[in-house]
Amino acid sequence: MDPVRNPYAPGAGTPPPELAGRDDLLEIVRIALDRVRIGRPSKSILMVGLRGVGKTVLLDRMRENAEAVGIHTLRVEAPESRSLPAILAPELRQALLRLSRNAKAKALAQRALRGLAGFAKALKVKFADIEVGLDFDPEPGLADDGNLEHDLQALLEAAGEAAKKAGTALVMFVDELQYVGEEELAALITALHRMAQRQVPVVLVGAGLPQLRGQMGSAKSYAERMFDFPEVGPLSPEAARSAIAKPAKEQGVKVNDDALTHIVNLTRGYPYFLQEWGKHAWDTAQASPITRRDVERSSISAIAALDESFFRVRFDRLTPLEKRYLRAMAELGAGPHRSGDIAEELKRKVTALAPTRNQLIRKGMIWSPSHGDTAFTVPLFDEFMHRIMPGNDWKE
Ligand SMILES: Nc1ncnc2c1ncn2[C@@H]1O[C@H](COP(=O)(O)OP(=O)(O)OP(=O)(O)O)[C@@H](O)[C@H]1O
Ligand SMILES: [Mg+2]
Numbered sequence: 001m002d003p004v005r006n007p008y009a010p011g012a013g014t015p016p017p018e019l020a021g022r023d024d025l026l027e028i029v030r031i032a033l034d035r036v037r038i039g040r041p042s043k044s045i046l047m048v049g050l051r052g053v054g055k056t057v058l059l060d061r062m063r064e065n066a067e068a069v070g071i072h073t074l075r076v077e078a079p080e081s082r083s084l085p086a087i088l089a090p091e092l093r094q095a096l097l098r099l100s101r102n103a104k105a106k107a108l109a110q111r112a113l114r115g116l117a118g119f120a121k122a123l124k125v126k127f128a129d130i131e132v133g134l135d136f137d138p139e140p141g142l143a144d145d146g147n148l149e150h151d152l153q154a155l156l157e158a159a160g161e162a163a164k165k166a167g168t169a170l171v172m173f174v175d176e177l178q179y180v181g182e183e184e185l186a187a188l189i190t191a192l193h194r195m196a197q198r199q200v201p202v203v204l205v206g207a208g209l210p211q212l213r214g215q216m217g218s219a220k221s222y223a224e225r226m227f228d229f230p231e232v233g234p235l236s237p238e239a240a241r242s243a244i245a246k247p248a249k250e251q252g253v254k255v256n257d258d259a260l261t262h263i264v265n266l267t268r269g270y271p272y273f274l275q276e277w278g279k280h281a282w283d284t285a286q287a288s289p290i291t292r293r294d295v296e297r298s299s300i301s302a303i304a305a306l307d308e309s310f311f312r313v314r315f316d317r318l319t320p321l322e323k324r325y326l327r328a329m330a331e332l333g334a335g336p337h338r339s340g341d342i343a344e345e346l347k348r349k350v351t352a353l354a355p356t357r358n359q360l361i362r363k364g365m366i367w368s369p370s371h372g373d374t375a376f377t378v379p380l381f382d383e384f385m386h387r388i389m390p391g392n393d394w395k396e
Pocket of ligand 2: 012013055056057175
């Protein structure tokens with residue numbers, strides 16, 4: 001069928017034509033943010049899930065919803081190589097400039113901007129990558145200690161007071177939180193803890209890989225009680241069906257029942273895979289309805305597209321030894337696997353492979369669901385590893 005009208009949208013952070021199966025989670029966040037806005041206590045929320053389950057599109061949707069009801073927001077993605085203060089500062093500045101346009105909040109927003117100036121200046125020594133436009137001179141003693149834990153707290157408090165005065169809240173949306181280093185994570189947790197205690201309307205809605213939960217716990221032992229960690233997983237069969245059927249229907253195209261069942265089985269309900277199969281089944285079909293046969297015929301190109309994009313971008317970032325480690329895991333199946341079993345596949349000692357395993361965790365390729373266990377963070381990565389490294393050469 002006409003590829004121009006193809007509604008499906010595989011891609012990192014690409015909004016799907018139908019955001020299926022996430023109404024409950026959207027509602028939980030809506031309630032939490034509305035509570036904060038009217039001065040009621042509410043926990044920060046950190047969504048955790050594997051690659052491609054839809055965390056980024058959820059964050060974006062939640063942010064749109066919040067903005068639509070007058071909540072002030074900022075949105076950042078933690079990169080692997082920059083510091084949290086560096087990525088937060090410019091976004092915070094924008095949020096404060098917007099707040100300063102509110103007559104009631106103006107004075108406090110400007111004070112927070114002075115705080116930001118002090119913050120940036122004092123922390124520049126430690127975090128050389130901080131670059132932020134300065135609108136005001138620092139206010140001596142405000143967020144300018146040079147100690148991240150203290151200064152972040154003071155800065156967010158100043159920003160939150162401005163939001164409160166405007167009758168609203170400040171919500172920070174942070175993606176890929178698992179890349180934030182432990183010390184910076186600890187400072188963020190402490191700051192949010194303080195906001196909650198003082199009823200300052202600043203909260204975090206974050207997203208990250210499953211290891212985030214443990215990282216938060218090791219950064220601050222009380223973190224696991226302080227936040228909610230809803231899991232974002234594959235879609236239920238019904239939601240997965242509607243993710244495919246609804247966008248087609250809107251174009252006047254029917255997808256047969258057994259075609260839907262087949263797509264759900266092939267993708268196991270993982271959102272990224274659903275978009276990819278939907279797209280290829282559409283392009284393969286000659287006319288409505290899309291049949292099971294169309295889905296079968298489209299699988300080769302759907303898998304090839306995934307291999308070239310979704311899987312490939314992760315694979316290309318690996319060293320030869322990291323690739324062999326993942327290949328050994330794949331040899332054992334989908335996982336999780338014991339470190340000892342993986343080491344045995346490679347005929348190496350667990351301790352000798354520990355640095356490789358740690359590096360793979362840091363790169364966000366694997367995580368540890370429980371002590372000594374290792375699992376992929378990318379769904380169906382084991383099957384990809386078999387395709388990309390066939391045979392037994394990797395054992396040498
Ligand atoms: N609820 C949903 N229904 C249908 N499709 C979805 C849904 N959520 C996400 N998608 C689709 O899945 C793909 C991946 O979404 P997204 O990039 O948000 O995932 P992610 O969890 O952030 O992945 P990563 O961990 O790699 O950043 C996109 O193509 C998106 O359109
Ligand atoms: Mg994402």
